[in-house]
Amino acid sequence: MSKGKILLTGAAGYIGSHTWVELCQAGYEVVGVDNFYNSERDVVERIGKILGREVLFEEADCSDLQAFGKVFEKHPDIVGAVHFAACKAVGESIDKPLMYYRNNIVSLLNLITLMTEKAKAANIVFSSSCTVYGQPDEDHLPIAEDAPLKRSLSPYGKSKQMAEEILSDSVIAFPHLKVCALRYFNPIGAHPSALIGELPRGVPQNLVPFVTQTAAGIRDHLNVFGDDYNTPDGSCIRDYIYVVDLAKAHVKAIDKLVGETEVHPVEETDEPTYVDAAKTGRWYIYNLGTGRGLSVLELVHGFMKATGVNLPYEIAPRRHGDIEQVWADPHKAERELGWKADTPIEDVLRSAWNWQKTL
Ligand code: NAD
Ligand code: WQD
Numbered sequence: 001m002s003k004g005k006i007l008l009t010g011a012a013g014y015i016g017s018h019t020w021v022e023l024c025q026a027g028y029e030v031v032g033v034d035n036f037y038n039s040e041r042d043v044v045e046r047i048g049k050i051l052g053r054e055v056l057f058e059e060a061d062c063s064d065l066q067a068f069g070k071v072f073e074k075h076p077d078i079v080g081a082v083h084f085a086a087c088k089a090v091g092e093s094i095d096k097p098l099m100y101y102r103n104n105i106v107s108l109l110n111l112i113t114l115m116t117e118k119a120k121a122a123n124i125v126f127s128s129s130c131t132v133y134g135q136p137d138e139d140h141l142p143i144a145e146d147a148p149l150k151r152s153l154s155p156y157g158k159s160k161q162m163a164e165e166i167l168s169d170s171v172i173a174f175p176h177l178k179v180c181a182l183r184y185f186n187p188i189g190a191h192p193s194a195l196i197g198e199l200p201r202g203v204p205q206n207l208v209p210f211v212t213q214t215a216a217g218i219r220d221h222l223n224v225f226g227d228d229y230n231t232p233d234g235s236c237i238r239d240y241i242y243v244v245d246l247a248k249a250h251v252k253a254i255d256k257l258v259g260e261t262e263v264h265p266v267e268e269t270d271e272p273t274y275v276d277a278a279k280t281g282r283w284y285i286y287n288l289g290t291g292r293g294l295s296v297l298e299l300v301h302g303f304m305k306a307t308g309v310n311l312p313y314e315i316a317p318r319r320h321g322d323i324e325q326v327w328a329d330p331h332k333a334e335r336e337l338g339w340k341a342d343t344p345i346e347d348v349l350r351s352a353w354n355w356q357k358t359l
Contacts, residue, residue: 010084012039018247062107072118080123093156104159123257142329168277185239185289190355197355212356223316235296237325239289245341252337289328306346
Protein backbone atom coordinates (compact mmCIF):
# COMPACT_ATOMS: atom_id res chain seq x y z
CA MET A 1 0.00 0.00 0.00
CA SER A 2 1.24 3.52 -0.82
CA LYS A 3 2.44 5.75 2.03
CA GLY A 4 0.65 8.67 0.35
CA LYS A 5 0.76 10.80 -2.79
CA ILE A 6 3.64 13.28 -3.03
CA LEU A 7 3.89 16.11 -5.56
CA LEU A 8 7.40 16.62 -6.93
CA THR A 9 7.98 19.89 -8.80
CA GLY A 10 11.09 20.11 -10.97
CA ALA A 11 10.90 16.31 -11.01
CA ALA A 12 12.83 15.86 -14.26
CA GLY A 13 15.78 17.93 -13.04
CA TYR A 14 19.04 16.77 -11.50
CA ILE A 15 18.07 16.47 -7.82
CA GLY A 16 14.35 15.99 -8.55
CA SER A 17 14.91 12.87 -10.67
CA HIS A 18 17.05 11.20 -8.01
CA THR A 19 14.51 12.08 -5.32
CA TRP A 20 11.69 10.71 -7.48
CA VAL A 21 13.39 7.30 -7.49
CA GLU A 22 14.06 7.31 -3.72
CA LEU A 23 10.53 8.40 -2.78
CA CYS A 24 8.97 5.67 -4.94
CA GLN A 25 11.37 3.06 -3.57
CA ALA A 26 10.41 4.16 -0.05
CA GLY A 27 6.73 3.42 -0.81
CA TYR A 28 5.31 6.82 -1.79
CA GLU A 29 3.22 7.44 -4.87
CA VAL A 30 4.80 10.35 -6.72
CA VAL A 31 3.30 12.83 -9.18
CA GLY A 32 6.15 14.47 -11.07
CA VAL A 33 5.64 17.97 -12.46
CA ASP A 34 8.04 19.81 -14.75
CA ASN A 35 7.95 22.23 -17.71
CA PHE A 36 11.30 20.92 -19.05
CA TYR A 37 12.79 24.40 -18.90
CA ASN A 38 16.10 22.88 -17.81
CA SER A 39 15.62 19.14 -18.34
CA GLU A 40 14.90 16.52 -20.97
CA ARG A 41 11.59 14.74 -21.53
CA ASP A 42 13.15 11.29 -21.64
CA VAL A 43 14.08 11.57 -17.93
CA VAL A 44 10.48 10.56 -17.14
CA GLU A 45 10.90 7.35 -19.13
CA ARG A 46 14.25 6.70 -17.48
CA ILE A 47 12.69 6.94 -14.03
CA GLY A 48 10.18 4.31 -15.15
CA LYS A 49 13.05 2.13 -16.33
CA ILE A 50 14.87 2.36 -12.98
CA LEU A 51 11.67 1.59 -11.06
CA GLY A 52 10.44 -1.06 -13.50
CA ARG A 53 6.97 0.50 -13.71
CA GLU A 54 5.02 3.42 -15.18
CA VAL A 55 5.27 6.72 -13.35
CA LEU A 56 2.79 9.56 -12.87
CA PHE A 57 3.78 12.77 -14.60
CA GLU A 58 2.04 16.07 -15.41
CA GLU A 59 3.66 18.69 -17.64
CA ALA A 60 2.97 22.11 -16.12
CA ASP A 61 4.61 25.44 -15.37
CA CYS A 62 4.48 26.09 -11.62
CA SER A 63 4.57 29.85 -12.20
CA ASP A 64 1.23 29.56 -14.06
CA LEU A 65 -1.38 29.25 -11.28
CA GLN A 66 -4.11 27.96 -13.58
CA ALA A 67 -1.99 25.27 -15.22
CA PHE A 68 -0.45 24.24 -11.91
CA GLY A 69 -3.90 24.22 -10.28
CA LYS A 70 -5.09 21.59 -12.76
CA VAL A 71 -2.57 19.15 -11.27
CA PHE A 72 -4.33 19.51 -7.91
CA GLU A 73 -7.76 19.06 -9.52
CA LYS A 74 -6.55 15.80 -11.02
CA HIS A 75 -4.82 14.71 -7.81
CA PRO A 76 -6.88 15.91 -4.80
CA ASP A 77 -5.17 13.29 -2.59
CA ILE A 78 -1.73 14.97 -2.41
CA VAL A 79 -0.40 14.83 1.16
CA GLY A 80 2.99 16.49 0.63
CA ALA A 81 5.13 18.35 -1.89
CA VAL A 82 8.83 18.55 -2.57
CA HIS A 83 9.48 21.80 -4.40
CA PHE A 84 12.57 21.73 -6.65
CA ALA A 85 11.25 23.80 -9.57
CA ALA A 86 13.42 26.91 -9.88
CA CYS A 87 16.12 28.52 -11.98
CA LYS A 88 19.52 27.91 -10.38
CA ALA A 89 22.40 29.54 -12.28
CA VAL A 90 24.00 32.17 -10.04
CA GLY A 91 25.71 34.13 -12.87
CA GLU A 92 22.63 34.13 -15.10
CA SER A 93 20.53 35.45 -12.23
CA ILE A 94 22.66 38.62 -12.12
CA ASP A 95 21.84 39.30 -15.80
CA LYS A 96 18.19 38.24 -15.55
CA PRO A 97 16.99 39.11 -12.04
CA LEU A 98 13.33 39.48 -13.02
CA MET A 99 13.24 36.06 -14.65
CA TYR A 100 14.73 34.56 -11.48
CA TYR A 101 12.38 36.35 -9.10
CA ARG A 102 9.38 35.60 -11.33
CA ASN A 103 10.08 31.92 -11.67
CA ASN A 104 11.46 31.16 -8.22
CA ILE A 105 9.12 33.34 -6.17
CA VAL A 106 5.87 33.12 -8.17
CA SER A 107 6.18 29.31 -8.42
CA LEU A 108 6.61 29.14 -4.65
CA LEU A 109 3.63 31.46 -3.98
CA ASN A 110 1.49 29.28 -6.25
CA LEU A 111 2.67 26.12 -4.51
CA ILE A 112 1.84 27.46 -1.04
CA THR A 113 -1.58 28.68 -2.23
CA LEU A 114 -2.46 25.35 -3.82
CA MET A 115 -1.05 23.20 -1.02
CA THR A 116 -2.94 25.14 1.66
CA GLU A 117 -6.19 25.36 -0.33
CA LYS A 118 -6.42 22.24 -2.47
CA ALA A 119 -4.20 19.47 -1.09
CA LYS A 120 -5.33 16.80 1.36
CA ALA A 121 -2.48 17.79 3.71
CA ALA A 122 -0.24 20.86 3.53
CA ASN A 123 3.30 19.50 3.97
CA ILE A 124 6.09 21.16 1.98
CA VAL A 125 9.76 20.29 1.64
CA PHE A 126 11.65 23.16 0.06
CA SER A 127 14.99 23.16 -1.82
CA SER A 128 17.06 25.84 -0.18
CA SER A 129 20.80 26.28 -0.47
CA CYS A 130 23.96 26.90 1.52
CA THR A 131 24.17 30.05 -0.58
CA VAL A 132 21.89 31.68 2.07
CA TYR A 133 24.90 31.75 4.45
CA GLY A 134 27.19 33.71 2.08
CA GLN A 135 30.84 33.61 3.22
CA PRO A 136 30.67 32.43 6.82
CA ASP A 137 33.05 33.90 9.40
CA GLU A 138 35.83 31.41 10.17
CA ASP A 139 34.59 30.83 13.71
CA HIS A 140 31.25 29.68 12.26
CA LEU A 141 32.82 26.76 10.34
CA PRO A 142 31.46 24.13 10.01
CA ILE A 143 28.30 26.13 9.57
CA ALA A 144 25.15 25.29 11.56
CA GLU A 145 21.56 26.29 10.84
CA ASP A 146 21.53 29.04 13.46
CA ALA A 147 24.50 30.90 11.92
CA PRO A 148 23.63 34.43 10.79
CA LEU A 149 22.58 34.72 7.14
CA LYS A 150 24.73 37.18 5.20
CA ARG A 151 23.48 39.44 2.44
CA SER A 152 23.41 37.24 -0.65
CA LEU A 153 25.51 38.31 -3.61
CA SER A 154 23.10 37.24 -6.37
CA PRO A 155 19.38 37.40 -7.19
CA TYR A 156 19.43 33.58 -7.14
CA GLY A 157 20.75 33.53 -3.57
CA LYS A 158 18.31 36.27 -2.56
CA SER A 159 15.42 34.30 -4.06
CA LYS A 160 16.31 31.43 -1.69
CA GLN A 161 16.53 33.79 1.31
CA MET A 162 13.18 35.36 0.33
CA ALA A 163 11.63 31.93 -0.18
CA GLU A 164 12.58 30.92 3.36
CA GLU A 165 10.98 34.15 4.67
CA ILE A 166 7.81 33.58 2.64
CA LEU A 167 7.54 30.01 3.88
CA SER A 168 8.13 30.85 7.52
CA ASP A 169 5.55 33.69 7.37
CA SER A 170 3.10 31.25 5.76
CA VAL A 171 3.62 28.72 8.55
CA ILE A 172 2.56 31.42 11.01
CA ALA A 173 -0.51 32.32 8.95
CA PHE A 174 -1.73 28.80 8.05
CA PRO A 175 -2.14 26.58 11.11
CA HIS A 176 -2.28 23.41 8.99
CA LEU A 177 0.92 24.11 7.04
CA LYS A 178 4.20 22.34 7.89
CA VAL A 179 7.46 23.15 6.11
CA CYS A 180 10.94 21.75 6.03
CA ALA A 181 13.59 23.90 4.31
CA LEU A 182 16.64 21.88 3.28
CA ARG A 183 19.85 23.81 2.71
CA TYR A 184 21.91 21.78 0.24
CA PHE A 185 25.65 22.19 0.03
CA ASN A 186 27.26 21.04 -3.28
CA PRO A 187 25.36 18.09 -4.81
CA ILE A 188 27.45 15.91 -7.14
CA GLY A 189 27.48 12.47 -8.76
CA ALA A 190 24.82 10.39 -10.48
CA HIS A 191 22.54 7.41 -9.92
CA PRO A 192 24.35 4.03 -9.86
CA SER A 193 22.22 2.91 -12.85
CA ALA A 194 23.83 5.73 -14.90
CA LEU A 195 20.34 6.35 -16.34
CA ILE A 196 19.96 9.75 -14.67
CA GLY A 197 22.46 12.44 -13.69
CA GLU A 198 23.31 16.11 -14.10
CA LEU A 199 22.68 17.55 -17.58
CA PRO A 200 24.39 20.94 -17.81
CA ARG A 201 23.40 23.10 -20.77
CA GLY A 202 26.35 24.67 -22.62
CA VAL A 203 29.66 25.13 -20.81
CA PRO A 204 29.27 23.81 -17.26
CA GLN A 205 29.72 26.39 -14.52
CA ASN A 206 29.92 23.83 -11.69
CA LEU A 207 33.10 21.99 -10.89
CA VAL A 208 32.20 18.30 -11.27
CA PRO A 209 30.47 18.48 -14.69
CA PHE A 210 33.46 20.49 -15.91
CA VAL A 211 35.81 17.84 -14.49
CA THR A 212 33.97 14.94 -16.19
CA GLN A 213 33.70 16.78 -19.51
CA THR A 214 37.43 17.51 -19.39
CA ALA A 215 38.21 13.88 -18.59
CA ALA A 216 36.04 12.90 -21.58
CA GLY A 217 38.05 15.24 -23.85
CA ILE A 218 35.14 17.65 -24.46
CA ARG A 219 37.14 20.48 -22.75
CA ASP A 220 40.91 20.60 -23.12
CA HIS A 221 41.66 21.44 -19.50
CA LEU A 222 40.06 22.40 -16.21
CA ASN A 223 40.78 25.84 -14.78
CA VAL A 224 41.27 25.67 -11.02
CA PHE A 225 40.02 29.08 -9.95
CA GLY A 226 42.65 30.30 -7.49
CA ASP A 227 45.41 28.62 -5.46
CA ASP A 228 46.12 31.60 -3.21
CA TYR A 229 43.18 31.36 -0.80
CA ASN A 230 43.75 31.06 2.92
CA THR A 231 43.25 27.26 2.86
CA PRO A 232 45.80 24.42 3.30
CA ASP A 233 46.47 23.98 -0.47
CA GLY A 234 45.28 27.47 -1.51
CA SER A 235 42.19 26.29 -3.43
CA CYS A 236 38.57 26.82 -2.29
CA ILE A 237 36.87 24.38 0.05
CA ARG A 238 33.31 23.05 -0.32
CA ASP A 239 31.12 20.29 1.09
CA TYR A 240 30.39 17.96 -1.86
CA ILE A 241 27.40 15.72 -1.18
CA TYR A 242 26.32 12.69 -3.20
CA VAL A 243 23.02 13.40 -4.95
CA VAL A 244 21.58 10.00 -3.95
CA ASP A 245 22.39 10.66 -0.26
CA LEU A 246 20.74 14.07 -0.73
CA ALA A 247 17.68 12.48 -2.34
CA LYS A 248 17.34 10.12 0.64
CA ALA A 249 17.20 13.11 3.00
CA HIS A 250 14.03 14.24 1.20
CA VAL A 251 12.40 10.90 1.99
CA LYS A 252 13.27 11.41 5.67
CA ALA A 253 11.89 14.96 5.58
CA ILE A 254 8.64 13.82 3.95
CA ASP A 255 8.40 10.92 6.44
CA LYS A 256 8.71 13.45 9.26
CA LEU A 257 6.11 15.91 7.95
CA VAL A 258 3.59 13.38 6.67
CA GLY A 259 4.07 11.05 9.63
CA GLU A 260 3.47 13.72 12.28
CA THR A 261 -0.20 13.77 13.09
CA GLU A 262 -0.11 16.48 15.71
CA VAL A 263 -0.23 20.03 14.39
CA HIS A 264 0.81 23.00 16.49
CA PRO A 265 -1.37 26.03 15.75
CA VAL A 266 -0.09 29.41 16.84
CA GLU A 267 -1.86 30.38 20.06
CA GLU A 268 -4.99 32.37 19.31
CA THR A 269 -5.16 35.92 20.65
CA ASP A 270 -7.27 38.94 19.77
CA GLU A 271 -4.26 40.54 18.11
CA PRO A 272 -2.72 39.05 14.97
CA THR A 273 0.31 37.00 16.07
CA TYR A 274 3.67 37.41 14.42
CA VAL A 275 6.15 35.21 16.18
CA ASP A 276 9.29 33.27 15.43
CA ALA A 277 8.12 30.57 12.99
CA ALA A 278 10.23 27.96 14.79
CA LYS A 279 7.98 28.40 17.84
CA THR A 280 5.06 26.98 15.86
CA GLY A 281 6.74 23.56 15.79
CA ARG A 282 5.82 23.37 12.09
CA TRP A 283 8.91 25.04 10.59
CA TYR A 284 12.17 23.14 10.25
CA ILE A 285 15.53 23.98 8.67
CA TYR A 286 18.26 21.42 8.01
CA ASN A 287 21.69 21.58 6.45
CA LEU A 288 22.37 18.75 4.04
CA GLY A 289 26.07 18.17 3.68
CA THR A 290 28.70 15.63 4.67
CA GLY A 291 30.38 17.73 7.36
CA ARG A 292 33.70 17.41 5.51
CA GLY A 293 35.31 20.18 3.48
CA LEU A 294 37.19 19.20 0.31
CA SER A 295 39.42 21.55 -1.69
CA VAL A 296 39.21 21.87 -5.47
CA LEU A 297 42.69 20.33 -5.80
CA GLU A 298 41.78 17.44 -3.50
CA LEU A 299 38.72 16.76 -5.64
CA VAL A 300 40.75 16.91 -8.86
CA HIS A 301 43.34 14.41 -7.56
CA GLY A 302 40.59 12.30 -5.97
CA PHE A 303 38.87 12.06 -9.35
CA MET A 304 42.05 10.86 -11.09
CA LYS A 305 42.68 8.28 -8.36
CA ALA A 306 39.09 7.00 -8.30
CA THR A 307 38.72 6.68 -12.08
CA GLY A 308 42.31 6.18 -13.30
CA VAL A 309 41.60 8.86 -15.92
CA ASN A 310 44.00 11.75 -16.46
CA LEU A 311 42.57 15.21 -15.83
CA PRO A 312 44.56 18.08 -17.36
CA TYR A 313 44.23 21.21 -15.21
CA GLU A 314 45.78 24.65 -14.88
CA ILE A 315 45.78 27.13 -12.04
CA ALA A 316 43.73 30.15 -13.14
CA PRO A 317 42.83 33.46 -11.44
CA ARG A 318 40.16 33.50 -8.75
CA ARG A 319 36.56 33.44 -10.00
CA HIS A 320 34.71 36.63 -9.10
CA GLY A 321 32.24 36.16 -6.23
CA ASP A 322 33.61 32.79 -5.05
CA ILE A 323 33.41 32.00 -1.37
CA GLU A 324 36.75 30.87 0.10
CA GLN A 325 35.49 27.99 2.21
CA VAL A 326 32.24 26.59 3.47
CA TRP A 327 31.16 23.22 4.79
CA ALA A 328 28.20 22.00 6.76
CA ASP A 329 27.53 21.03 10.30
CA PRO A 330 24.98 18.31 9.40
CA HIS A 331 24.31 17.07 12.95
CA LYS A 332 20.82 18.54 13.26
CA ALA A 333 19.63 16.47 10.27
CA GLU A 334 21.31 13.40 11.75
CA ARG A 335 19.65 13.95 15.15
CA GLU A 336 16.17 14.93 13.97
CA LEU A 337 15.80 13.16 10.62
CA GLY A 338 18.02 10.15 11.29
CA TRP A 339 19.90 10.93 8.07
CA LYS A 340 23.59 10.98 7.29
CA ALA A 341 25.52 11.30 4.00
CA ASP A 342 27.85 8.32 4.03
CA THR A 343 28.83 7.44 0.45
CA PRO A 344 32.64 7.58 0.06
CA ILE A 345 33.81 10.39 -2.22
CA GLU A 346 35.68 7.94 -4.52
CA ASP A 347 32.39 6.14 -5.26
CA VAL A 348 30.64 9.46 -5.82
CA LEU A 349 33.27 10.66 -8.30
CA ARG A 350 33.17 7.30 -10.11
CA SER A 351 29.38 7.62 -10.43
CA ALA A 352 29.81 11.07 -12.04
CA TRP A 353 32.32 9.59 -14.51
CA ASN A 354 30.10 6.57 -15.32
CA TRP A 355 27.26 8.98 -16.10
CA GLN A 356 29.49 11.20 -18.27
CA LYS A 357 30.52 8.14 -20.31
CA THR A 358 26.86 7.59 -21.30
CA LEU A 359 26.42 11.14 -22.68
P1 NAD B 1 17.64 21.51 -12.30
O1 NAD B 1 17.63 22.73 -13.14
O2 NAD B 1 18.33 20.30 -12.80
O3 NAD B 1 16.14 21.10 -11.94
C1 NAD B 1 15.11 22.03 -11.79
C2 NAD B 1 13.92 21.51 -12.59
O4 NAD B 1 12.84 22.41 -12.42
C3 NAD B 1 14.21 21.42 -14.08
O5 NAD B 1 13.79 20.16 -14.57
C4 NAD B 1 13.34 22.54 -14.69
O6 NAD B 1 12.89 22.22 -15.99
C5 NAD B 1 12.22 22.61 -13.68
N1 NAD B 1 11.55 23.91 -13.61
C6 NAD B 1 12.11 25.15 -13.50
N2 NAD B 1 11.15 26.08 -13.44
C7 NAD B 1 9.96 25.43 -13.51
C8 NAD B 1 8.61 25.83 -13.50
N3 NAD B 1 8.27 27.13 -13.43
N4 NAD B 1 7.65 24.89 -13.60
C9 NAD B 1 7.96 23.58 -13.68
N5 NAD B 1 9.23 23.13 -13.69
C10 NAD B 1 10.21 24.04 -13.62
O7 NAD B 1 18.22 21.94 -10.87
P2 NAD B 1 18.66 21.03 -9.63
O8 NAD B 1 20.12 21.10 -9.52
O9 NAD B 1 17.97 19.72 -9.68
O10 NAD B 1 18.06 21.91 -8.45
C11 NAD B 1 16.80 21.63 -7.87
C12 NAD B 1 16.54 22.65 -6.78
O11 NAD B 1 17.58 22.58 -5.81
C13 NAD B 1 16.49 24.09 -7.25
O12 NAD B 1 15.48 24.77 -6.51
C14 NAD B 1 17.86 24.63 -6.89
O13 NAD B 1 17.84 26.01 -6.68
C15 NAD B 1 18.13 23.87 -5.61
N6 NAD B 1 19.57 23.74 -5.31
C16 NAD B 1 20.40 23.18 -6.23
C17 NAD B 1 21.77 23.06 -5.94
C18 NAD B 1 22.73 22.50 -6.96
O14 NAD B 1 23.93 22.75 -6.84
N7 NAD B 1 22.28 21.73 -7.94
C19 NAD B 1 22.25 23.49 -4.70
C20 NAD B 1 21.37 24.05 -3.78
C21 NAD B 1 20.02 24.16 -4.09
C1 WQD C 1 32.94 24.75 -6.62
C2 WQD C 1 34.41 25.15 -6.53
C3 WQD C 1 35.03 27.08 -7.82
C4 WQD C 1 34.46 25.36 -11.78
C5 WQD C 1 27.30 26.90 -6.67
C6 WQD C 1 26.29 27.95 -6.32
C7 WQD C 1 25.62 27.64 -5.02
C8 WQD C 1 25.03 26.23 -5.03
C9 WQD C 1 26.04 25.22 -5.46
C10 WQD C 1 22.73 26.30 -5.72
C11 WQD C 1 34.61 26.66 -6.41
C12 WQD C 1 35.74 25.84 -8.31
C13 WQD C 1 34.52 25.54 -10.41
C14 WQD C 1 35.66 25.32 -12.51
C15 WQD C 1 36.89 25.61 -10.47
N1 WQD C 1 23.95 26.09 -5.96
N2 WQD C 1 35.69 25.66 -9.78
N3 WQD C 1 36.84 25.43 -11.82
O1 WQD C 1 30.35 27.97 -6.49
O2 WQD C 1 30.36 26.34 -4.55
O3 WQD C 1 28.26 26.86 -5.64
O4 WQD C 1 26.65 25.62 -6.70
O5 WQD C 1 22.18 26.68 -4.74
O6 WQD C 1 24.62 28.58 -4.83
O7 WQD C 1 26.96 29.19 -6.22
O8 WQD C 1 29.93 25.50 -6.86
O9 WQD C 1 30.66 23.85 -8.51
O10 WQD C 1 30.54 26.29 -9.20
O11 WQD C 1 32.32 25.55 -7.63
O12 WQD C 1 37.98 25.72 -9.90
O13 WQD C 1 35.66 25.19 -13.74
O14 WQD C 1 35.06 24.76 -7.73
O15 WQD C 1 35.90 28.18 -7.83
O16 WQD C 1 35.67 26.87 -5.55
P1 WQD C 1 29.82 26.77 -5.86
P2 WQD C 1 30.82 25.28 -8.16
